[in-house]
Amino acid sequence: MHAIQKILAKAAGKEKVQAGEIVNCKIDFAEINDLYLQTVYSFYEMGGKEVWDNEKIAFVFDHYSPAPTIKTAQNHKEMRAFAKEQNLKYHFDINAGVCHQVMPEAGVVWPGMILVATDSHTTTHGAFGAFGTGLGATDMATVLISGELWFRVPEVIKIEINGQLQKGVYAKDVILHILGKLKADAAVYKAVEFSGSYVEDLGVAERMTICNMAVEMGAKTAYMKPNHKVIEYVQARTDQEFIIQETDEDFEYAETHVFDVSQLSPQLAVPHSVDNVRSIEEVEKVKIDQAFIGSCTGGRLEDIEQAYKILDGKKIHPDTRLVIIPASTEVYQKAIEMGYVQSLMTAGATFAASGCGPCLGTHAGLLTEGEVCITATNRNFPGRMGSTGAQIYLGSPASVAAAVLTGEITDPREVIKEVEANA
Ligand SMILES: CC(C)[C@H](C(=O)O)[C@@H](O)C(=O)O
Ligand code: SF4
Numbered sequence: 127m128h129a130i131q132k133i134l135a136k137a138a139g140k141e142k143v144q145a146g147e148i149v150n151c152k153i154d155f156a157e158i159n160d161l162y163l164q165t166v167y168s169f170y171e172m173g174g175k176e177v178w179d180n181e182k183i184a185f186v187f188d189h190y191s192p193a194p195t196i197k198t199a200q201n202h203k204e205m206r207a208f209a210k211e212q213n214l215k216y217h218f219d220i221n222a223g224v225c226h227q228v229m230p231e232a233g234v235v236w237p238g239m240i241l242v243a244t245d246s247h248t249t250t251h252g253a254f255g256a257f258g259t260g261l262g263a264t265d266m267a268t269v270l271i272s273g274e275l276w277f278r279v280p281e282v283i284k285i286e287i288n289g290q291l292q293k294g295v296y297a298k299d300v301i302l303h304i305l306g307k308l309k310a311d312a313a314v315y316k317a318v319e320f321s322g323s324y325v326e327d328l329g330v331a332e333r334m335t336i337c338n339m340a341v342e343m344g345a346k347t348a349y350m351k352p353n354h355k356v357i358e359y360v361q362a363r364t365d366q367e368f369i370i371q372e373t374d375e376d377f378e379y380a381e382t383h384v385f386d387v388s389q390l391s392p393q394l395a396v397p398h399s400v401d402n403v404r405s406i407e408e409v410e411k412v413k414i415d416q417a418f419i420g421s422c423t424g425g426r427l428e429d430i431e432q433a434y435k436i437l438d439g440k441k442i443h444p445d446t447r448l449v450i451i452p453a454s455t456e457v458y459q460k461a462i463e464m465g466y467v468q469s470l471m472t473a474g475a476t477f478a479a480s481g482c483g484p485c486l487g488t489h490a491g492l493l494t495e496g497e498v499c500i501t502a503t504n505r506n507f508p509g510r511m512g513s514t515g516a517q518i519y520l521g522s523p524a525s526v527a528a529a530v531l532t533g534e535i536t537d538p539r540e541v542i543k544e545v546e547a548n549a
Contacts, residue, residue, distance in 0.1 A: 128282045128379075129371035130317045130349050133257045136371075137240050145281040145380075153182070155234050156269045157243035159225050160187040163201045165244060166208045168267035177212050178273030184216035184234065185209050186225035191481035193220070194489035223454025223480035226250040226338065226422035230330075231456050233363030237352045237370045242269060247422050247504070249340040252318075252348030253333035254356055255370055259347045280346045281380035283313050286322040289388030294539030296432065297332035298424060298502065298522040300324070301339045302393035304385060306403025314344035316380060319373075324387055325350055330359045331428040338423045339504050342400045392538055394500075395520035398508050406525065412535040414519075415497040417448045417526045418511070421485040424502025424523050425453030427460050433475075433527035434466040436541050442474040443533030448526075449491040450475045451483050474530075487511045493518075500529045 127135065127142060135143040137151035158165050169177075177183055185205055190198035202220070209217040222228045226247055229235050237255030241248060244266050251258030259277075261269070269275050285304060318340045325333075333350050340348035352360075352370055360368070392406040419425065419433055430452060442448050450470060452458035458480055461467050467477060476491070483490035485503045492512030493499050499511060499518050506518035521529075524538035531541060 127374055128377050129373045130257055130282060131279055132371040133238055134277060134279055143279045145279050147279045148276055149279060150274055150276050151240055152274055153242055153269050154239035155182050155241045157184045157186055157225050157229060158266060159189055159244055160202060161189045162244035162263055163205055164263035165266045168263050169270050172267050172271060174271045177270045180213050181215040183214050185214060186218040186228055187220050188224045189482045190488050191220040192479055221455055224422045224482055227453035231454055236360050236364060236366045236368040238368045246341045247338050249345055249348040250334050250338040250422055252337040253350055254360060255352040257347050280315060280317040282317045282319055284379040284382040285318055285320050286384045287320060287324040287387055288322045289324055289386045291387055294524060294542045295390050295392055296522040296524060297335045299390055299393040300387050301336045302395055302403050303390055305342055305401045308343055310343055310401040312343040315346050317347045317349060318345040319349045326353060329355050331426045335423055342504060392522060392525050395506055397506060397517045400505055406537050409535050413498060414446050414500050414529045414534060416493060416499045417530045418484045418491060418501040419523045419526050420451030421503040422453055423504040425451060427457050429502055429523040430461045430466050432523040434469055436524060436527035437473040438469045440473055440531060442530040445533050446530045448475040448530045449484055451478045452480050455480050484511055500526050502526050
């Protein structure tokens with residue numbers, strides 16, 4: 127069995143499971159975001175009275191936070207009432223950030239757990255060796271009532287990533303490159319394991335960026351075997367005991383793909399699909415109107431630092447706008463302490479309150495017809511960030527920063543070389 131299948135077997139109280147088998151698993155933690163008030167309605171419609179465990183459920187207000195409309199304010203009000211009535215231990219209101227950043231920071235994510243959330247990017251938590259997957263309102267209501275849910279045991283695709291990245295090339299470029307090669311339907315209902323020499327020593331932030339976008343190839347869940355950096359991160363935030371499952375030597379993967387990233391250029395997903403990927407050399411000079419750094423894909427301290435290293439002491443191009451939204455208040459506070467916020471605001475960036483915001487076009491920086499945006503987020507379908515007539519390029523925070531410096535898509539490797547030469 128694969129480590130992921132062992133996680134499911136343990137949660138189902140079984141010795142062994144196999145791909146294709148349906149198993150009923152105990153859930154370790156469940157998160158509902160503020161787009162899913164329906165979960166509360168379904169909970170009551172299904173006869174729910176008390177949640178199965180009020181210490182294993184989180185409400186996170188992140189998609190519409192702070193509430194940009196009266197309707198979403200009403201949703202928050204009803205969800206706050208439910209959280210109070212059920213005495214939920216974890217209720218992250220409008221001052222917390224994006225669920226996939228807030229939960230690891232709160233110490234509720236650990237290796238070997240089953241974490242479900244009303245969000246497709248719950249694959250992010252494979253970065254911690256967890257089985258993380260997204261649910262709809264009805265399944266989530268079932269979990270709130272019973273603390274259990276059925277799963278079809280997935281096959282596992284192995285993505286082996288080897289080599290050391292060049293300066294100016296980042297984890298976001300790696301996952302975009304993989305998506306461009308394997309395409310958006312490569313892993314439908316399968317689990318994706320990322321391994322190889324590049325992954326083994328990878329830090330938490332980079333692991334989260336890569337696992338976050340596994341769902342963009344249809345993955346049910348993602349997995350990276352925890353390294354010492356992950357274990358240190360988790361143990362600094364929780365006393366929860368955990369087991370790191372080992373994949374059997376003789377486990378047979380459904381597919382194996384091997385990538386050497388040592389010569390990889392910065393990558394961009396170009397309009398209008400996440401798997402429509404080009405090396406930056408093919409898309410340089412595209413004029414940019416607006417740029418965004420943020421989200422559960424690219425809003426961590428390390429992402430903001432990429433922009434700081436390029437823009438510190440400089441001014442963004444007068445024809446462009448840069449919106450930066452730290453993925454959580456904790457990230458925001460650290461970015462302030464590091465001087466990144468002050469420097470980037472002086473360069474001309476606009477900061478907004480932690481949350482999803484422009485990533486899915488709810489508020490804090492939408493695009494109108496004909497505007498061109500480069501963003502550190504994970505989806506670029508028509509209408510994702512506002513008008514369906516806008517053009518969205520997905521790239522690393524460094525590619526975003528290089529573009530707002532020159533006003534057009536620019537290779538961050540060139541800009542970084544210049545910054546270092548003038549340092
Ligand atoms: C919550 C939901 C509307 C959606 C998801 O499930 O991913 C959102 O977070 C997104 O990124 O599109
Ligand atoms: S930041 Fe974007 S991708 Fe992440 S949960 Fe929010 S809307 Fe979804």
